[in-house]
Amino acid sequence: MSVPAEREPATPAPVPALEVRGLVKHYPGVKALDGVDLVVRQHEVLGLAGENGAGKSTLLKALVGLVTPDAGEIYVRGEAVKLRSVVDAANHGIGMVFQEQSLVPNLTAAENILLGGEGAAVRRGVYRWDVMRRLAQEQLDKIGSNIDPLARTDTLSFADRQMVEIAKVLRIEQRSQHPPVIILDEPTSVLESKEIDTLFAQIRRLREFASVVFVSHRLDEVLDVCDRVTVLRGGRSVGEVATAGAVPRELHRMMIGSTGSDDHYHENAAAAVAAEQPRLSVRGLSGRSFRDIDLDVAAGEIVAIVGVHGSGREDVCRALFGIEPTTAGEIRMDGKRISLPNTRAACAAGIGYVPAERKTEGMVGPMSVAENMTLTKQKARCAGPFVAPRKQAGLVDRWIERLSIRTPGRDTPIQRLSGGNQQKVVLARWLIGGDIRLLLLDHPTRGLDVGARSEVYRLMRELAAGGVATVLLADSLEEAIGLADRILVMNDGRVAAEVACPNGGKPSPLDLVKEMV
């Protein structure tokens, strides 16, 4: 690996606070962790970088006992441990501030901080508010916060709630006599920039008496606050970078790898884009989390919408399928104005949607491949009002073959297929009617391995070549750039920029990032 050399400390290195060796975790169809190595030194802030699906969340979950690894070892201060639960991890001094905040909103900060560990604050089942206040204040003092312990949590700002969470996590100090390891998973995603500064000051303060693992999508943040960064890709650690002097581009290159196969996104198969009137034309579309969206997609064109979490791009996509309500604007398909009060209307207009959450929203797990495939376009398998078994069998088998879906049979429950094959069935659902005009793909490759991703990409190219217009919310910037003919950058609910993205003239991820934040 072309890894910048680590500056060797002058004194012999003390035992790492936390070390992970060869951690492996399989999920059906996916290898989430494929032998990850990780070292967290004492009193260091370690950054964890990687694209979606690189294995970050699984690794973090393994570190706090929410996921049991299939193989590999976790060492806490040199001692091999098995972490079976969050309590287990806490007993070893490992605590995590979760991405989705885990505070009970209608309780006070003090109650939240002491939740589940009230100790002396409860006598004979009754709260002793003076003790509780004092104990909570002790925790808040550790991080130098001046939040009133008796304030109700839902009256606090996001940043203050995060401080409460950190104070709460620091309670694990009482369980282990060693400096704790605090994991922060995407702590900045809900914060304003000023609040982020406060958080970073806090993280630097934590370093005095703890080790910190910091995860963020924003590479500049990672470089700013961390001492060292470990990069994950495809469930493996692919490199370590000392942050002093490093630039985001370098990190990013390691995250995406040397995209190896030149034609990973089948760019040469990009379809010719029809020049006449657009297939989909959106003007001034506004909703709860987006305003004044203009969007054109031509037949055969793939338009990617990129943006950070909270940019509103998911909601735009859902609005185009009649899920998210809109307050203003118009939507035209092939020049004809349509209204989308519900998903039925969208289906009838020739719009298809592949949701990001495949297992809960995309497919009905216990139902068969055939039933899942024909769920929307029932007419395709029916004669009159009745299901025609032969017609269904022929239809489904044809599509199984056409999309090379690997399944024991058409009657196999879809949940037994691998992720990639499940996704192909979900895609086929929109194709069997032969009337698909616009496909909305919300993270169509989420959780898929490299081979399955490639097949989905090829399928997207084929559909585009067949004249289907596509709106893509990609898993990563690289994917968006590789697949799209045009990219819309969304920021805070608005279209911030539109970037042409033709084969041979692709923009760089950094060009897009500039507009995203």
Add this chain to the structure above:
Amino acid sequence: MSTPVAMQPVAEPAIGANSPRPARRLTGFMPLIALAALVVALAVADPDFLTLRSLTAVSRTAAPLIVLAAGATLIVLCGGIDLSIAALASLSTVLLALWLPDLGGLATPAVIGVAAAIGAVQGAAHVLLRIPSFIVTLGGMSILSAVALVVSGAGTVRVVDDTPVKWLDLYVAGYVPMSAAMALVVVALIAAILKATPLHSWVSATGYSESAARLAGTPVDLVKIGAFCVSGACAGFAAAMLVSRQYSGGPTMADNLLLPAVAAIVVGGTAITGGHGSLWRSLAGALVVTLLRVGLPIVGVPSAYEQILYGAIIVVAVALTLDWSKVSIIK
């Protein structure tokens, strides 16, 4: 060379992770095993049990329960529950008894129509107001009971001339009660319609995963309202069976059928969380429940213990059939 090698390893890794719990496999046969065991046990306890006369009596008793459970099964398959079926059936007996003198032969279809409409209204309230079906039908149960009391003047309504409903109390070929035969027809008809049309996909998808069904463009709301409508119609038909047998309607006549009906559904192995199950299972479940009911006195248990049995059956059957992977938090 054309060995489908690629087909081999496909599902292997995933099967282990998704295979049903062992208990789940057993539940497929549970209602039939229970049914057979009960028949044997009762035949041993009372040699007279296996006579034609007693079997006829059992099937006649079971008929209204089968019809009620069949309708409610549709709602459970959609992921909801209908607690109002018994109260609606009671109200229907009152209406039928009141309308028979004026409407004659049209009274039965009229009552079934009204019951279906009441079911549809509850379904619409559940769907449009986004209130859990449990709450809607709990409220419905109370309202319908009260309406039945008001309409009947809080007393039994006698049927003087029962000719228009008499046919339901006759026997086919001398031994098979017409009511039992009609109950079978109802189950077979609904099951066949489900199987032969896209409705089966729609109902299952709605029950297994409503959000996935909605995102696939399934008419989830219509399916649910339809299920409530059919359940209401079944309650109306069950009422006609009761009236034909008792020559009267009463504001609480069918009330004691609610727990047995729910028990029949869950004993049949239909998942209370929705999606998995069938009407045939509920038929078997209803027979099991009926056999227990007639069997208790035979083995010497006072019938006062009946309710304890239903309560225990429901809890145990749900414990055995619940799909734990689907419910992360039990409320």
